[in-house]
Amino acid sequence: GDNDTFRFLVVGQDNADLRKALDYTLLSYDWKSAVVPVLSIYDAVILVNGIFPVSDSRLLEYTTNGGTVVVISKGDVQKYIPDLIVDNNVFPMPKDYKLPFSKSISVKRPPSGAVNLITSSSQDSLVWKINLGLGQVIFYPLDLLKKEYRGLLIQVILSQLPISIQPIVNSWSMFIDDFPLPAYKRKLDIITREFGDITDNEFYYNVWWPAMKQLAREFGIKYTTFFVANYNASVTWPFSFQEYTNTPQQLLALKELLNSNFEIGIHGYNHIPLTADRWSAEQLDLVLSILKIFLRNTLGKSYIPYSYVAPDNIIDLFGVEKLLKSFPSIKVIGTTYRGANTLSEFEILFDKVVVVPRTTYGYYPEDTLIANSVLALMSLGTYQYFLHPDDLFSKDRNPDGKTWKEMYESLRNFLSTMKQYYPFLRNQWASESGDVIYTFFKERPIIKKESGSISVSLPIGYHLPRYYYLRVSGPFTLYGGKIVYSYGNLIIVEQTENKMEIRK
Structure with a gap:
């Protein structure tokens, strides 16, 4: 590769999560089975199943001259870790916030003089670095190299380099799945206990929906709602709309949405997934x-x-394929990032539709909502959030049997925290966010570095603006872009011209 391209070297066996983590950054990397002779062209060297302390003479020379080596490996002690405390130098976190973890992982005790980057409330050193010559070695537990923590590794690395830049999506969307939805005039215990003698129809349309509109006003959120006509199990003709007909509120809500600042998406005729094993x-x-x-x-x-x-x-x-045949206008297909099936990664299909695996869902626990969202921000600079009108009376989605008031408060606190700590994030309809994600992956910036400066080029015809996480030690001048928000050590930059330069 070019000597002046910002790039990483990965050494070791293939690892799907590390590969995806790097792919999502759009940064260049080479993956080799062994250490290569010339390391000076790399901004960091990542060793998969590497060994600490580092003994390879080429790696030692590289760090002595200012290089960063990241050792990802098993540790020497198995420990139960209650939570993860991310140093604010790694990524800006809500005040006193701990990422819920509650797992046992293999960790390595740091040598004396090491600096902690990620710890736990039981004072464990999980991710740490030690200076070596002018450079440094970072230890990262292999057990933390999991799908949901991909962004954590990326931020650990980028935050410790003298200068780094990462393209980000800078968008978040709020999906309301299953709305407007059919209702059945049921008087459910969990509703009547809180609201007296009302039906599910009245809860959805007189309690829940007005509350959601209030939230949208308070936080300036543009929802995308996903309409479902029926919950029948029909996969063969005839396809009746009886449930829709029985719920006149659905039409009223659709008409209201049509004249609002919300987007109406589709969830389906019914709730049967569009798969070859379910439909002819x-x-x-x-x-x-x-x-x-x-x-x-x-x-x-x-x-x-x-x-x-x-x-x-x-x-x-x-x-x-069937969906696009009937609805060629569809740009976004929402799934879940927690899925194990094939469509649970951000990707572009048939060169036109973006799979958006939603990262965050539900009303509580609040710290889990924050964790899922912030970890996604670390990875791509986007989080995608969904909930349902009937979460209140779903045993899976309201396992603690909370009241609507409690669920609403938790949701409100979550949205408030995200707005307070990440005010730069653009809220968009799902389709707008999809467009931005499409552009993000299709139109890759060319990132070069020379003597402490960085240039970012987008060929003519590519979409602007684009957004980046930038870290620079010391003063710098920015050309062809502007600072949108600064945390001090992490700066959100908007690229406004085809060539942007950060000069030290």
């Missing part, structure tokens, strides 16, 4: 064409759906 090709084509006619008749010709959420967050390529 013929019946799926049919039901989607019926849904399309229904939407046109209900919302008018001007309504165009851009966002889709997969029921149960499950969809396969067969389903995606």
Whole structure:
């Protein structure tokens, strides 16, 4: 590669999570099975299953001259870790915040003189660094190299370099799955205990929805809601709309949404995932064409759906293809980042639709919502959040049997914390966020460095603005961009011209 490209060297066996973590940064890296002769061109060397202390003479020379070596490996002691406390130098965290963890992992006791980067409330040193010559060695436990912690590793590395830059999406979206939804005039114990003699219809449309609109006003949030017509299990003709007909509030809510600052996405005719093992090709084509006619008749010709959420967050390529055949306007398919199925990574399919695996969900526990969101910000500079109107009376989603008031307070606190600590983040409809994510992956910036300065180039015709996490020690001048927000050691930069330079 070019000597002046900002790049990492990874040494060791392949590791899917490390590869994905690096891919999501858009930064360049080389992956080799052994240490290469020339290391000076690399901004960091990452050793998978590496050994500490470092003994390879080339690595020692590299660190002596100012290089950073990251050793990712098992430690020498197995410990139960209650939580993770991330040093604010690594990434800005909410005050006194601990990432919930509660797992036993293999850690390595640091040598004397080491600086802790990630600790726990039981005073464990989990991630630490030690100076070596003009450079440093960072130890990172292999057990922390998991899907949800990918961003943590990236921030540990980038925060310790003399100068670093990371392209970010800078967008977050709030998906309201299953709304407007059918209701059944049920009087459920958990509702009547709190609100007296009301039905699920009245809860959704007279309690829950007004509360959500209040939140949107308070925090300036643009929701995308995902309409579902029925919860029947039909996968063959005839496809009835009886549940929709029985819930007149659905139409009223759709009309209201049409004239609001919210986006209406689609969740489906019913809640059966669009997969080859659940639908025949013929019946799926049919039901989607019926849904399309229904939407046109209900919302008018001007309504165009851009966002889709997969029921149960499950969809396969067969389903995606069928969906796009009936609804070619769809740009975003929402799934979940917690999924084990194939479509649980940010990716572009058929060169046009973005899979957005939502990172955060539900109303509580608040510290888990924050953890999932902040870890996603570390990885890509985006978090994608979803909830449902019926979370209150779902045993899975309200395991503690909390009241609506308690759930609402938790949700409000979460949104408030994110807004307070990450005010630079743009809130967008799902479709807008999808566009930004599409551009992010399709139009890669070229990042070069020379003598402590960094240049970021986007070919003519690429979309602006673009956003970055920037870290520079000491004063610098910025050309072709502007500072959006500064945490001191971490700066959010907006690139406004095709070439941006950070000069020291």
